[in-house]
Structures are given as structure tokens and as C-alpha cells.
Amino acid sequence: MKNLKPILTMAMPILISLAISACGPEPESVAVQPQPVKVYEVSAVDTENVRRFPAVIEASEVANISAKVSGQVTQRLVHPGDEVTAGDLLFTIDDIDFKLNVAQAQANFTLAKVSFDRVESSRQKNIATQADYDNAKSNLDKAKVALQQSQNQLDNTRIFAPISGTVVRVNADRYDFINAAHTVVTLHSTDNFDVKFQVPSDLIRRYNGDPSDIKAKVSVNTLTDQLFDAQFKSFSADSDRSTRSFNLTLTMATPQQNKGNLFPGMDANVFVNLSDLNKDVTILVPSHAVFQSNNQNWVWKVQGDKVSKTAIIMGELYDGFISISEGLQPGNIIVEAGVQQLSDGQAIKVWTGE
Known part of the structure; x- marks a missing residue:
């Protein structure tokens, strides 16, 4: 008994500490977050054919966009790899001379219109001849066409994207002199x-x-x-x-x-x-959606917001896909990636890639 007293004396602080710990509050439980997963919708295809x-x-669609007028490039607004929308401005060409052409054509049209109005008034009074009237009308029509042509050329100093897509090639730069019909940009639709x-x-x-x-x-x-x-x-x-x-x-x-x-x-x-020629169909799933456990092949089938471990029977391999003969139906949703991090009944959240 004399030997037990020192032992009890040493053990008492430990026993008291354990008793206090046992009476203390339980640690708070940590909420388990759903596991993000990438999913795949099972579909049937004709693997026999x-x-x-x-x-x-x-x-x-490929658009080789060419300049319609010759001149010096004043702005290059795109580079290879850029995404553009139909109607976006790509290039501008020096338009000073084209604006002068429009002004001159406008003056010629105004003069032709005044002359025509004068002849038309005289014709109604039987002063001008029919030949005078026809000549004035012809001059007015020519002036109108010339004005429209000069305005079109001025408009063509601005080159726009005809389609939405990706810029593949750019064949001109600022200060370059380009000729009409010179391809300046190639676009590919996306x-x-x-x-x-x-x-x-x-x-x-x-x-x-x-x-x-x-x-x-x-x-x-x-x-x-x-x-x-x-x-x-x-x-x-x-x-x-x-x-x-x-x-x-x-x-x-x-x-x-x-x-x-x-x-x-x-x-x-x-x-x-060839399902319309032969009706034998089966199911294909990505090969990495399948995992093995206890000599059995499995996939994770998504049911609501949880996963269920589902046994399958595999068939042939088709370039990264495996045919499934039993265990799945068209329309089933399965986990495509991250299958090794899941457990049966685990909560998941579908990853959308956004």
C-alpha cells in the first residue's frame, strides 16, 4: 500500500483532466460540401453497324475580304485570332480624294438638275424642243449615276466584316498602299x-x-x-x-x-x-467514366443530387468510348470525370464548365 500512494498522486491530475474533457462540449460538425462532377448523358447508337x-x-464558311478601291491604309483594326461580328469595321483607306470626287459629282448633279428644270419649264410653254428636253433629261440621269458611283467609292474606303467569325489572316498594314481586289482579311465562321x-x-x-x-x-x-x-x-x-x-x-x-x-x-x-438499315443498337460511354472495384466494372449513375454505384457489363472499345451491354439505359446521366473521388450515395453538384 505504501507503494500505491505515489502512483495515485501522479495519476490524479491526468484523471481530472480526462474527466473535464469528457464533460466539455462536443466539437462542431463540419458541413460536407457537394462534390463537383462532370456528367455525361447516355445515348444509344448502332454498334453492330x-x-x-x-x-x-x-x-x-470562309470569307476572303478584298478592298473595292485602291488607296493607302489609314487604319488596321484587327489581328489574326481576333473574334469579329458581322458589321465590325476592319480597315479604313484614305478617303480625301474620294470625298472630293463626291463633292464634284454633287455639283455636276445640281447643275444638271437646274438645267433640266429650266428646259422642262420651257417645254411646257412650247419654247424648248423635245430634243432639248431629252438631252437635259439624259444629262441629269448621267449626273445622278456619277454621284451615286462616287458615293459608293467613298463608302468602300471603309471595309467591314460580312460574317461573324475568327480572323485567320491579315494581308495589309497601316500605311500600305493596296489595290482594288487585294484580299486584306480572311475570316472563318465559328x-x-x-x-x-x-x-x-x-x-x-x-x-x-x-x-x-x-x-x-x-x-x-x-x-x-x-x-x-x-x-x-x-x-x-x-x-x-x-x-x-x-x-x-x-x-x-x-x-x-x-x-x-x-x-x-x-x-x-x-x-x-446505320440504324435505319439495321436496328441492333447498344450504348456508348466515355471509357474514363468506368472504374473497377472487386473485379467488377462500375459507373456512378446520377440520381437527383447524389450518385449511385451501378454495376455494368462492358463490350468493345470505340476510340475512347466503351459499349455497355447491361446496367445502363439511354437517357441515364453518369459521372464522366473524377470517378475515383466519389462514394456511394455522396452528394454531388454538376459542373457546367462556366
Whole structure:
């Protein structure tokens, strides 16, 4: 017992401290913030009859803007890479001489009008002859045309953008002297892009020579996790002599979130969907939306503001996408990126990229 007294004496402060801690207030819980995630809407495509073709992205509309009058450039208002809107001012040309031409044409028109009014008054009094009247009327018409032409030339000293798009090339600078018909700016439209590729004759034959109803999706090599809807635009009925294939052009609207990421010249792939010829369809999802756990493949299905761990059965790989034979239906929303940071039932917030 004598040996226990020093031990109890040393332990008492620790026991008291633990007792006070146990009686103290509980620590406040920290609110868990929803996990931002990028999502993908599941869609069905015809994988039994999907044909893939290499393609290239081109500008849907190209404007080579030329000067209509010769003169010295006084202002250059754009540079390569600038985004412009239809009607924006691009260049101005020295207009001093053109203003003088308008003033002279205006004076000639005023004189011709006075002369015509005098002859017309005399003609009504049978003083002037019909020939005098016709000559005065002709001079007035010529003066009017000359005035309009000089005004048009003055207006053409200001060069405007005919379409909205991106400035690709600028071929003149301030103080340069340019001639009429000289191309000063090249614009590419950015609201739509064309997708050009070649298809073999057997595919054209399956469409009875008219591929206007062709169903296709496009993946761009720099945006491999996205598929874009594309519509038929044009078709060359004459095959290429070297490849014996037919040139086909699709068009697609530029998604708002991808403006600035798509450019003419980019490589792409076109997936031609033959579902109207064969009805066997399956589902494609981005490959990085799938993860593995306990020897099973899974995706995170979005249900309201939470995620649910959903087992799937995978099929073939299609250029960054995986076919899903079981576990998903068209219209399901799944998490596309950040799948390793989630847990079943976790609250999420859809990331819009804004």
C-alpha cells in the first residue's frame, strides 16, 4: 500500500483532466460540401453497324475580304485570332480624294438638275424642243449615276466584316498602299464547322445513292471524350479517281462550351450510324467514366443530387468510348470525370464548365 500512494498522486491530475474533457462540449460538425462532377448523358447508337471514317474539320464558311478601291491604309483594326461580328469595321483607306470626287459629282448633279428644270419649264410653254428636253433629261440621269458611283467609292474606303467569325489572316498594314481586289482579311465562321471525309461505294449503295439521310456522330481527336451530332450537307456524286471513294461533307453546330477549342484543320473521326438499315443498337460511354472495384466494372449513375454505384457489363472499345451491354439505359446521366473521388450515395453538384 505504501507503494500505491505515489502512483495515485501522479495519476490524479491526468484523471481530472480526462474527466473535464469528457464533460466539455462536443466539437462542431463540419458541413460536407457537394462534390463537383462532370456528367455525361447516355445515348444509344448502332454498334453492330457503326462505320468509322477519318475526317478533317473545316470552316463552314470562309470569307476572303478584298478592298473595292485602291488607296493607302489609314487604319488596321484587327489581328489574326481576333473574334469579329458581322458589321465590325476592319480597315479604313484614305478617303480625301474620294470625298472630293463626291463633292464634284454633287455639283455636276445640281447643275444638271437646274438645267433640266429650266428646259422642262420651257417645254411646257412650247419654247424648248423635245430634243432639248431629252438631252437635259439624259444629262441629269448621267449626273445622278456619277454621284451615286462616287458615293459608293467613298463608302468602300471603309471595309467591314460580312460574317461573324475568327480572323485567320491579315494581308495589309497601316500605311500600305493596296489595290482594288487585294484580299486584306480572311475570316472563318465559328458558329458551324464542316466535317469532310470519304466513304466507299458500298456505303453509298446502301443508301441507294442518296446519303442525305445519313446518321453520324463526330469525335474530334483533341476532344476525345465528346461526341457531336452532325447533319448531312453535301455529297459529290463523282468518286475520287485515286481512292474510288466519294467525298461527303457533314455540318455541325459549335457547342457553346467548345467555342475556342475547335479549329479548321483538326483531325476527327466520323461514326456513321446505320440504324435505319439495321436496328441492333447498344450504348456508348466515355471509357474514363468506368472504374473497377472487386473485379467488377462500375459507373456512378446520377440520381437527383447524389450518385449511385451501378454495376455494368462492358463490350468493345470505340476510340475512347466503351459499349455497355447491361446496367445502363439511354437517357441515364453518369459521372464522366473524377470517378475515383466519389462514394456511394455522396452528394454531388454538376459542373457546367462556366
